[in-house]
Amino acid sequence: MKRKALTAGLVAMVSLVAFEYMAVAIAMPVVAKELGGLELYGLAFSGAMAASVVGTVLGGRWADVRGPLAPLWTGVAGFAGGLTVAGLAPSMEVLIAGRFLQGFGGALVSVALYVVVARVYPEELHPRIFSLFATAWVVPSMAGPAIVGVVTETLGWRWVFLLVPILTVAGGLVLLRGLAGQPLAGGQSEAEPGLLGKVGWAVVTAVGAGLMQYGSDGRLVLLVAGLAVLLVALPRLLPAGTLRAARGLPSVVGLRGLASGAFFAAEVIVPLMLIQARGLSTLAAGLVLMGGSLTWSFASWLQGRQTFSQVTNLRLGSAMLALGILVMGTVTFTAVPVALAYPAWIVTGFGIGLLYPTLSVLTLELSAPGEQGRNSSALQVGESVFSVVAVAVTSALFTAAHSGYWTVYAATLVMALAGLAIAPRSFGRGSFGRRAASGSADPVAPAEPAREPVNRPA
Incomplete structure (x- = not known):
């Protein structure tokens, strides 16, 4: 029964991260127009992406060394907090700050969930759990556009951001119940030197990816510069x-x-x-x-x-x-x-x-x-x-x-x-x-x- 609650909580968290990823892309044109920050439109996406790369690298080692619970709940708090900041933002600059926090928190959640699966579920159940995770990403892409459209037109774009933290609390309570008593306390690896350097390379990687994003509209210099940065930085984050x-x-x-x-x-x-x-x-x-x-x-x-x-x-x-x-x-x-x-x-x-x-x-x-x-x-x-x-x-x-x-x-x-x-x-x-x-x-x-x-x- 407890494992069923855990599975429900995990899938709920994945679904919320997936829904917000898709929802923001749909709502952002309206957001940028109302807040008067069209020149910062791209930064609302690239900033979140940069934060997610850093969060993913940091969260991975954090979960190995200290166990997945600390990065998981820190990520949930960051994800919900970032959405709240974005939903209440009086300006585009504040919204981008919220998106940065949201991206960082969502990345911590995503990588911590993999460690939870590895430590709680027997190996023969891993294919089924990851099939549920994949479905949790796909379903929002089908139902999400209609939901976001209705919410934006009836309640306003701010509620596209503000409703998800409320749902995150509900999903977090289910997840908390499922995590109780599971073998997740403590890490399974020693802290290793060079983690700060790896986080630094994650930042450089995010910068390179951002340069490529901004160069994709024909600015060849930015595109080539971004690719050069990635060729140096990305291999240091991969096997x-x-x-x-x-x-x-x-x-x-x-x-x-x-x-x-x-x-x-x-x-x-x-x-x-x-x-x-x-x-x-x-x-x-x-x-x-x-x-x-x-x-x-x-x-x-x-x-x-x-x-x-x-x-x-x-x-x-x-x-x-x-x-x-x-x-x-x-x-x-x-x-x-x-x-x-x-x-x-x-x-x-x-x-x-x-x-x-x-x-x-x-x-x-x-x-x-x-x-x-x-x-x-x-x-x-x-x-x-x-x-x-x-x-x-x-x-x-x-x-x-x-x-x-x-x-x-x-x-x-x-x-x-x-x-x-x-x-x-x-x-x-x-x-x-x-x-x-x-x-x-x-x-x-x-x-x-x-x-x-x-x-x-x-």
């Missing part, structure tokens, strides 16, 4: 060998970044292409994206039931992601029926739905006690930064090609195919993971160490 796809954990982190970057960069352009180039209504374009959300959720559910092996999840998921993007790319040409967009994105959503939670499960499988927080933070940092880079680069290509939709799909297809190529490397040579083969309980035996310190250059 050694990530950028060369070393076997084991480095490839898991790399594949998550490539798949997420390909999916989100393509998703950004899908509605624009369908509405402006192919003449679909906003509703019809939205239904295309909804189809992908539904299959993402369905594939995550299949992963939770361990319908396929881990190897199949990664290979089939990567292949379907690439196929869906390829087919959607053909829809940019008028000779291709626009109706093909629906099955294309359904296939794409199914692919990312198989990949996403499987990689979360593998991260914990490849982590020794005391390393779950560090490795989970690396997974999430890689995903966030790879996605920012993918969106920034494809946006620049789109602008350079004068609304060249095909350039976006070509670039994201390359990323998806790169993910397909490295998917088998997520397992050690001669091994297919603990549950890769049906009924197998063999431990992972990567040819290259999967547990090297994440602050070492890749």
Whole structure:
């Protein structure tokens, strides 16, 4: 019964973080117009992203050394407090400060939840828990726009921010009940020197990602400068060998970044292409994206039931992601029926739905006690930064090609195919993971160490 309460609390927290991520994107145009800070519009997003990178790195080691409870509840307080500040903000500057606090708190929550899963649930339940987490991210994308629209029009944009802290209190009480008596007190790792330096590299990484965001509208100097900064800073936050796809954990982190970057960069352009180039209504374009959300959720559910092996999840998921993007790319040409967009994105959503939670499960499988927080933070940092880079680069290509939709799909297809190529490397040579083969309980035996310190250059 207590584990059911814990699961409900965990899913509630993930859902709230996901809902607010989506809700803010919808409400921000209205917010910026009312507060008179259109010139600071981008900073409201990049500031939160920068804070989340720092929070993820700090929260990972904090959870390993002290246990996940302190970063979890600190994150909940920061998340709710930041939303409250943003909802009551008299100016855009105060709202950005609230967004910074919200991003930092949400990152602490996200990485602490991975450690809670690792320490409370038996390994055979990890696929099911992470399938619930994936669904908790997908559902808000379907119901959220309507909810945010109604709240904004009836109560005002401030309540888009202020309602979530109220719900966070309710979810926190359920989570508190589920956490009572669980083996979470204390850490499983010794404090290591250099943590402050790693946080510093997280700040530098966030700056590089921000430069790429601001350079995505055609300012090539900023784009190149941001990429140069990331090439120096990001490897210090990822497992050694990530950028060369070393076997084991480095490839898991790399594949998550490539798949997420390909999916989100393509998703950004899908509605624009369908509405402006192919003449679909906003509703019809939205239904295309909804189809992908539904299959993402369905594939995550299949992963939770361990319908396929881990190897199949990664290979089939990567292949379907690439196929869906390829087919959607053909829809940019008028000779291709626009109706093909629906099955294309359904296939794409199914692919990312198989990949996403499987990689979360593998991260914990490849982590020794005391390393779950560090490795989970690396997974999430890689995903966030790879996605920012993918969106920034494809946006620049789109602008350079004068609304060249095909350039976006070509670039994201390359990323998806790169993910397909490295998917088998997520397992050690001669091994297919603990549950890769049906009924197998063999431990992972990567040819290259999967547990090297994440602050070492890749």
